[in-house]
Amino acid sequence: QQQVKQSPQSLIVQKGGISIINCAYENTAFDYFPWYQQFPGKGPALLIAIRPDVSEKKEGRFTISFNKSAKQFSLHIMDSQPGDSATYFCAASTGANNLFFGTGTRLTVIP
Amino acid sequence: DVKVTQSSRYLVKRTGEKVFLECVQDMDHENMFWYRQDPGLGLRLIYFSYDVKMKEKGDIPEGYSVSREKKERFSLILESASTNQTSMYLCASSFYGQGSWPQHFGDGTRLSIL
Numbered sequence: 001q002q003q004v005k006q007s008p009q010s011l012i013v014q015k016g017g018i019s020i021i022n023c024a025y026e027n028t029a030f031d032y033f034p035w036y037q038q039f040p041g042k043g044p045a046l047l048i049a050i051r052p053d054v055s056e057k058k059e060g061r062f063t064i065s066f067n068k069s070a071k072q073f074s075l076h077i078m079d080s081q082p083g084d085s086a087t088y089f090c091a092a093s094t095g096a097n098n099l100f101f102g103t104g105t106r107l108t109v110i111p
Numbered sequence: 112d113v114k115v116t117q118s119s120r121y122l123v124k125r126t127g128e129k130v131f132l133e134c135v136q137d138m139d140h141e142n143m144f145w146y147r148q149d150p151g152l153g154l155r156l157i158y159f160s161y162d163v164k165m166k167e168k169g170d171i172p173e174g175y176s177v178s179r180e181k182k183e184r185f186s187l188i189l190e191s192a193s194t195n196q197t198s199m200y201l202c203a204s205s206f207y208g209q210g211s212w213p214q215h216f217g218d219g220t221r222l223s224i225l
Contacts, residue, residue, distance in 0.1 A: 036216075042218050043203075046214070049213070098159055102153055103151055103153040104153050
């Protein structure tokens with residue numbers, strides 16, 4: 001059973017647009033929610049992460065929005081660029097060191 | 112920069128062979144992990160280890176075993192490879208302890224079982 005559900009599976013956005021990827025979870029014990037970015041031929045790399053005591057975290061053009069009551073969190077990429085084209089994974093953990101990953105979203109930013 | 116190195120980028124093996132995938136990290140991390148990545152399924156944890164000679168099963172351990180004889184090295188073993196084990200295998204490492212530490216990934220080994 002997928003512990004973290006991610007949507008959409010793929011996303012096409014025009015350059016300069018906003019990319020939004022959503023994730024949902026059921027386990028209320030999760031206390032760490034990272035997003036990973038993966039380029040073709042590379043391993044995933046940590047992009048940004050949030051804990052449930054804050055509702056939003058922003059790093060440059062990347063923002064995580066977190067809704068604890070709805071058990072949902074999302075990644076927003078503002079001013080999307082062709083270089084942002086990659087696969088994005090949300091994940092969650094209980095602080096017990098092992099992560100549960102979503103199924104991934106392949107983002108394509110069209111110039 | 113943390114470096115996680117997987118010994119092979121591509122590997123082709125035959126059904127029934129014993130297959131070894133090697134991973135080395137250079138950051139003195141306590142935790143090491145093996146995942147497999149399949150389209151539409153994301154990353155699924157096979158095994159992880161939080162110390163030398165220690166191992167814990169992940170979500171899909173069947174058909175796999177692991178070995179951690181040294182802190183920096185974590186090996187994944189396919190005891191008798193089968194075609195359904197054709198996949199991308201990713202190794203990761205992280206610190207262990209209070210709080211949540213980011214996992215650092217290698218670039219993967221694409222394994223084909225014929």
